[in-house]
Amino acid sequence: MQKLAADSGLDARLFHQAFISFRKYILEMTSLPADLHIILNDICCGAGHIDDIYPYFMRHAKQIFPMLDCMDDLRKISDLRVPANWYPEARAIQRKVIFHAGPTNSGKTYHAIQRYLAAKSGVYCGPLKLLAHEIFEKSNDAGVPCDLVTGEERTFVDPEGRAAGHVACTIEMCSVTTPYEVAVIDEIQMIRDPSRGWAWTRALLGLYNILRNTVIDVTSERKDFVFFSLQVHNYQRLTPFSILDHAVESLDNLRPGDCIVCFSKNDIYSISRQIEARGQECAVIYGSLPPGTKLSQAKKFNDPDDPCKILVATDAIGMGLNLSIKRIIFNSLVKPNVNEKGEKQMETISTSQALQIAGRAGRFSSKFKEGEVTTMHRDDLPVLKEILSHSVDPIETAGLHPTAEQIEMFAYHLPDATLSNLVDIFVSLSQVDGLYFVCNIDDFKFLADMIQHIPLNLRSRYVFCTAPINKKQPFVCTSFLKFARQFSRDEPLTFDWVCRHISWPLAPPKNIKDLVHLEAVHDVLDLYLWLSYRFMDMFPDTASIREIQRELDDIIQQGVRNITRLIRASDPTVTDPLQAQSNRHSQTGRGTGSTKFLTGSRGQRGQRASGQMMDSSLASRLVRDGLLTPDLLQQLQREWSKDQKQDNSSQRALDLEHQSNNKGKRKKKKK
Numbered sequence: 001m002q003k004l005a006a007d008s009g010l011d012a013r014l015f016h017q018a019f020i021s022f023r024k025y026i027l028e029m030t031s032l033p034a035d036l037h038i039i040l041n042d043i044c045c046g047a048g049h050i051d052d053i054y055p056y057f058m059r060h061a062k063q064i065f066p067m068l069d070c071m072d073d074l075r076k077i078s079d080l081r082v083p084a085n086w087y088p089e090a091r092a093i094q095r096k097v098i099f100h101a102g103p104t105n106s107g108k109t110y111h112a113i114q115r116y117l118a119a120k121s122g123v124y125c126g127p128l129k130l131l132a133h134e135i136f137e138k139s140n141d142a143g144v145p146c147d148l149v150t151g152e153e154r155t156f157v158d159p160e161g162r163a164a165g166h167v168a169c170t171i172e173m174c175s176v177t178t179p180y181e182v183a184v185i186d187e188i189q190m191i192r193d194p195s196r197g198w199a200w201t202r203a204l205l206g207l208y209n210i211l212r213n214t215v216i217d218v219t220s221e222r223k224d225f226v227f228f229s230l231q232v233h234n235y236q237r238l239t240p241f242s243i244l245d246h247a248v249e250s251l252d253n254l255r256p257g258d259c260i261v262c263f264s265k266n267d268i269y270s271i272s273r274q275i276e277a278r279g280q281e282c283a284v285i286y287g288s289l290p291p292g293t294k295l296s297q298a299k300k301f302n303d304p305d306d307p308c309k310i311l312v313a314t315d316a317i318g319m320g321l322n323l324s325i326k327r328i329i330f331n332s333l334v335k336p337n338v339n340e341k342g343e344k345q346m347e348t349i350s351t352s353q354a355l356q357i358a359g360r361a362g363r364f365s366s367k368f369k370e371g372e373v374t375t376m377h378r379d380d381l382p383v384l385k386e387i388l389s390h391s392v393d394p395i396e397t398a399g400l401h402p403t404a405e406q407i408e409m410f411a412y413h414l415p416d417a418t419l420s421n422l423v424d425i426f427v428s429l430s431q432v433d434g435l436y437f438v439c440n441i442d443d444f445k446f447l448a449d450m451i452q453h454i455p456l457n458l459r460s461r462y463v464f465c466t467a468p469i470n471k472k473q474p475f476v477c478t479s480f481l482k483f484a485r486q487f488s489r490d491e492p493l494t495f496d497w498v499c500r501h502i503s504w505p506l507a508p509p510k511n512i513k514d515l516v517h518l519e520a521v522h523d524v525l526d527l528y529l530w531l532s533y534r535f536m537d538m539f540p541d542t543a544s545i546r547e548i549q550r551e552l553d554d555i556i557q558q559g560v561r562n563i564t565r566l567i568r569a570s571d572p573t574v575t576d577p578l579q580a581q582s583n584r585h586s587q588t589g590r591g592t593g594s595t596k597f598l599t600g601s602r603g604q605r606g607q608r609a610s611g612q613m614m615d616s617s618l619a620s621r622l623v624r625d626g627l628l629t630p631d632l633l634q635q636l637q638r639e640w641s642k643d644q645k646q647d648n649s650s651q652r653a654l655d656l657e658h659q660s661n662n663k664g665k666r667k668k669k670k671k
Contacts, residue, residue, distance in 0.1 A: 004054050009071035010061060013428070018061035025060060067425055070413040077409045078430040080400050080438070087176060087206040094229060095208070102235030104359025111233070112184045117144050119182035121165040125174045125203050126186040127196075129153075130291050130320035135168040149173045151468060152529035171199040176206030183207040187319065189352065189395060194440045197399020201436070204398070238364040241371030243385055247378040248329050251275055256309035257326030257368055260376065261357055263314060263335035269512060269567050271331065272312045276564045281306075284563055285313040285321070288470070288519045292553040293560055298323055304367070318356040324366035328358050331376045333383055348383070351390045358388065399439040402426045404462045411458050419461050420448040446471055451484040460487070463534050469527055475520040480527060487538050495541035498528060504548060509559040512570040518556050525549040 005015050026032070032040070036056050042048030062068045084091060098115070100108040116122040117139060124135045129150045139146035140157060148155040149169040157164050171185070185207070191200035248254065251274050262268050265286055275282045283301040285294050294316070301311045302324045315335070317323060333354075337347050349357075362371025373388075375381045402423060410422045417425065423445060427438050447465040456464070464484055469476050482501060486493050498504075502521050509515040525545055532539035559566060 001050070001054060001057065004051070005058065005061070008058060009068055009075075010058075010065075011428075014061075014065055018057070018064060021064050022057050022060045066416070067414055067429075071429075073413055074410060074425070074429055075431070077406055078402075078426050080430050080432045080436060082433075083201065083400055083436065084205050089179075090176070090206050090208055093208065096229045097231065099230060099232045100235065101232055103237045104356060105239060105363050106235035106237045107364070108235055109186065111235075112186075113138070116166070116182050116184050117142055119166075119180075121180050122182040122184070123166070123174055123178075123180045123207070124168040124184045124186070125171045125207075126168070126320075127171055127190055128320040129170060130294065131186060132168045132170050133291070134320070139166055139168065151533070152526050154533065171196075171203055174203050174207065176202060179208040191398045192395050193399060195443065196439070197437075198401035198439045201398040201400060237359075239362045239369050239371065241358065241362050241373060243388060244327075244372055244374040245381075247375045247381045249376070249378055251278060254280070254310055255327065257324065258309075258329055259311040259313060259317065259323070259325045259327070259360065260329045260331050261313060261315060261317070262331045265314075267331055268312050268314065269563070269570075273564050273567045275310055275312070280310055281308040282310040282312050283308050284560055285311065285316055287314055287316040288516075288523075289316075289560065290519070290522045290553045290556055292550070293557045294321060296557045297560060302366075315353065315357055317360055318353075322363065322365060323360055324368060325361050325363070325371070326368040327372040327374065328361045329374055329376055330354075330357075330380065330384060333375070333380050333387070349387065350393070351387055352392050354384065354387045355392065397435060397437050400432065400436050401439045402430075402441075404459060407462055408458060418448070418452055419458065419465065420445045420452065423448070443471060447480065450477065450481055454481075454484050454488045456484065456488050460535075464531075467527055467530055470520075470523055473520040473523060475517065476523050476527070479524040483527065483531065487535065490538075492538050492540055493528065495544040498525075498541070498545060499548075506552065506555060508555055509566055510569055512563075512566050515556070515559045515563070515566055518552065518559065522549065522552050522556065525552065 001019075002010075002012070002015050005018075010018060026040075039048060039052050039056065043050060043052065058068075067074050098112075100112055102108050113124070113135065116124060116135075124132070124139075126132050126135065129152075132148060132150055136146050136148040136155070144166055145157045145164040146166040146168055147157060147164045149167055151170060151173060156162070171190075174183075183203075185200065185203050188200060188204070191197050191204065193200075251271070254260075254275065260271055262271065265288075268284060268286055272282050272284055283297040285297050289297075297311075298321045300306050300308050302322075311317075311323065311325065333348055334346050335349055335353075336344055358371075358373040360371075361373055362368045373384070375384050407419070407422055407426065410426055411417070414422060414425070423441050427441060430438055432438060444465050447467065447469070448461070451461065451464060464480075464487075467480065469480055471477060479501065483493060486497070502524060506518060506521065507514075509518055525548070528539055528545050529542060529549075532542045532545075
């Protein structure tokens with residue numbers, strides 16, 4: 001039956017689902033169609049063959065999988081094997097690729113941008129708004145008129161709105177229909193990113209002329225380069241950086257120019273509080289901060305006249321910020337990641353990630369001409385050395401993503417399917433060769449399911465579902481839902497409507513919870529601006545929204561400057577980094593292949609620490625307030641554990657003695 005079904009386009013996964021459904025239908029129906037009843041009776045009586053059931057099975061399968069009637073058309077639409085053919089204009093010309101290859105801080109971007117500025121026209125494509133802004137400002141400062149295009153912003157240097165010859169944009173916003181003399185694609189290694197890789201693939205295959213800036217090697221044997229003229233420029237790092245032979249071990253050992261890299265906001269809050277409890281100021285940078293706040297904190301840290309000499313940050317510093325760092329200190333080597341299946345897991349950072357972060361130390365343009373890299377914890381140092389000793393994994397695949405046009409063609413054949421189901425069917429039927437993969441669509445499906453009940457046409461629904469929102473923020477998701485509902489009623493989302501929704505004006509944050517909410521509100525205003533460039537009539541008040549967003553950025557900056565006060569005002573049980581580190585290590589000790597660099601010492605340390613937990617609330621509070629150092633806390637934990645063992649031993653001895661006495665009493669009674 002499965003072999004017969006495969007000829008009709010039913011693969012193993014669909015066959016299994018159809019089989020379960022068909023069996024349930026047969027067993028649970030009170031009465032079956034007469035013809036099917038007769039066939040089943042004949043088979044049971046030995047007068048028929050099992051193959052006789054096949055037409056009825058396929059009839060049922062087509063009811064639950066309507067695409068089986070048009071499988072050939074759907075397979076053609078979802079054929080992704082030669083994506084280069086999607087861009088005939090680029091394919092029709094002989095393009096020249098100059099590949100800038102080398103480590104971080106080797107001048108790759110500088111040389112690429114010099115070519116970009118010298119050209120008559122050019123486009124810069126970067127992964128972050130911060131990078132696009134930087135090139136936009138640098139170009140105009142150099143006397144080269146340049147426009148700015150991001151998902152949320154369009155800035156034209158010409159007062160009358162005419163397009164300049166140069167444009168700096170985020171990678172998703174680059175135009176593949178406009179010819180440029182020079183195009184720069186920055187951070188090309190992200191072409192294999194599970195979520196965003198499709199944008200780099202589109203730029204690489206679709207832009208007319210390309211000047212690429214990257215940190216990876218490339219081989220011309222790959223068939224997606226056959227229509228390129230390839231030239232490779234290799235670079236060496238401009239300033240050296242070394243891996244130290246000792247860990248920092250205590251915040252008392254911090255020095256000016258240090259940057260502590262954490263992979264959780266809780267660790268950032270805790271460590272920054274402890275640093276300031278020691279009488280030192282620190283700057284704070286993490287991913288969910290608005291770009292203006294990140295730049296403000298970077299400026300504070302870089303300013304030689306500012307007393308702030310220490311930075312606490314996430315891996316957000318790996319791109320887009322120029323920082324004067326002497327020493328990178330990894331507080332942890334484990335971070336949450338989303339794998340290609342969309343599953344969240346804790347895993348050791350890769351060699352590429354470690355090099356990207358470590359390369360921030362001793363930048364050529366900073367006052368520190370040599371960089372240093374180490375860890376906060378002693379057991380992590382040999383692990384870091386092992387990670388950095390490996391070569392970077394080669395880029396072997398590039399991401400692809402279904403387009404709105406492809407999904408619309410699917411919808412034509414499957415008019416009753418939801419958008420989420422259409423995308424699922426597309427991915428299940430899509431064909432890619434070994435050079436490509438279909439990017440993760442979980443975020444898209446999450447948004448599609450959220451607004452499925454709202455009446456929208458397919459194109460509008462698709463656009464809404466491609467909005468770049470943080471689905472971890474409940475307020476952002478609620479706002480997204482309200483935006484879609486208001487849009488479906490054909491009621492413009494005015495400035496007054498948005499102000500009522502976000503309760504504007506907003507007060508400065510009093511605690512960390514308030515700060516997190518303000519960051520979410522900033523994301524909501526970003527969402528409004530993003531949608532306003534796709535539905536201008538329905539999101540008309542972009543100027544007013546941008547103005548209050550700037551005010552909100554100032555309020556958030558004020559909160560981040562006083563972050564330690566906000567931490568003190570928050571829940572006193574904010575996780576102590578020593579405790580968190582122990583927990584993480586004990587978790588990774590139970591992990592599988594994703595923690596391939598972890599050594600036995602780390603797992604053992606995690607297990608020891610997990611059994612030595614004191615009253616976490618009191619311990620955390622004493623450490624944060626500077627009344628207890630981490631070293632003293634560990635000593636107290638050891639003594640407490642030792643005392644507990646002695647108490648347990650004494651209790652066991654008393655119990656044995658008590659049992660012995662009871663036995664003696666029972667024997668006397670028997671006598």
